[in-house]
Amino acid sequence: MAQIYAEAPAKTVSAGNGIEYAYREVGEGGVPLVLLMHFRGNLDNWDPALVDALAQGRRVIAFDNTGVGGSSGTTPSTVAQMALDAIAFIDALDLAQADILGFSLGSFVAQEIALIRPSLVRRLVLASAAPQGAPGMHGWATWVIDAVGEPAVVPSHVLDVFYTRSAASRSVGEKAMQRMFTRVEFDQPTTWQTRQAQYDAVTAWGIPDVSLLERVTAIQAPVFVAGGDNDPMILPRYSHLLAGLIPHAEIKIYPDAAHGFLFQHHEEFAGDVKDFLDRA
Template sequence: MRRTARRTATVHGDRVSFWDSGTTGPDARGDDEGELVVLVHGIASSAHTWSPLLAEMARRRERRRFIAPDLLGHGSSSAPWADYSLGGYATGLRDLVLSLGQSRVTVVGHSLGGGVVQQFAFQFPQLCARLVLIDSGGLGREVSPALRAATLPGAEWVIPVIADRRLVSAATAVGRRFAWAGRYVPGSAREAARAYASLADPVHRHAFVHTARSVIDSGGQRVRATNRLDLADQLPVLIAWGTEDRMIPVEHAHRAHGLVPGSELALFEGAGHFPHCDRPRDFAGRLLDFLDRRPPGVWDPDQLARRIADHTQFDD
């Protein structure tokens, strides 16, 4: 019987925890389960952020297989002294995909996870069938002051205070009380509170600081895909965003959409930084429509090489 279950794997000595909607038993690899969609969460978050979407997929009896890993340093996965860069996370994602016996997958990334799946697509184009970016990092300099502050010297000492679980719980309760005001988005707020609360754990805090500093500085995001994002036009690309995102502005969605010919843009009115949590039913419908209409793409290595060459100029 098909069910969503928590699974773990040891990859290169590190424990990787993930939710798997296609398991049929404790040793199931899912080779015959059909198309695989990989859901990659954002910074300080975990696979739990995908729970509303996975529940909606189960309600619809969706036959595609979805897996949602906890990135290293997040959730229930190991938090080793490791490479917490986008490239490091993308390599870990490759290893998990191949370990599951898969050769090509659709990757869906939220926030930092959007940067990870972009890196995955560019590092391992032969493995990537479609690309879905949700309120994604890597598409512009602007980012919330809270994330910029996390990269400053001494942040390690400040974060435990603001991440105290009691303070987070109190703030969440106040937010729910005034939800009627229309300025508070419960789904996004719950996930943000959950992420902040995870930083009370020193192990997760260590991984968060190293991850944040690999992609953000005091001026904003310091990694970008916009200079090569047009190369992704060989793939079906969906860019989804909450119009009320206060973490990464919706202008980044319009910018990315303009850079990728043939890409699709889905804006969720009134949703915040976690549109898949604010509007899971609408989001699931839009994602499945995209997957149904747009068959997996295939990177042409020769065309990719020519396109990269076009991006390059040599000084004589």
């Protein structure tokens, strides 16, 4: 029986940058799919149902970047350094090429990886994403950062940001959160240093600078941009902006969904990602 994400043990690998990275992997075959996590998230914050669906017929790898969760080091405060660290992790696994799925902050890092080392990225999935320098992205709305940025993470506040106020969305969100925290072995929690450094990186990424929008036009890999139609953290207009800037990018916006659209619509999203990655 194939291993499922909720039962996958944490592994470690030493990279050339001196960091010991914690990661989990499931599935076999195909070009490996590397997952890049959201603000303050660790290995436990991936919905097992989504990862298992993505791993049908391919190897899927989730990891804690430098200073996050079970990985050593100090979390950097720039997206560019996070991308270099992610490349160091991928190199440590001896992957010559990979597909990349970046979620939220992870989508910023994914864009940088595709720009820094184009030969590494075969296909790119950007979930809840925005390009660097987009006007209005300089930090999140006060109620949003209050909900997800306090020292103690409050699950009900996270639900407010990741799911809409509809009964259907909220119910699915509660089930996804239960799946995330039903496992024998848990990752190390992210620290306050990680929270501060990551939010510094997010706000710096969002300093308005229209000239920086041109950077993503250099992304050579095929790109699938996806988001929720009611995302209060990274508004849907930024998905449209990003998809319009990247040559030949595709876009899909999922209904009655907020920041956690990929968990809420995990079956549909996984199917869409599979179709995109498997396309000739």
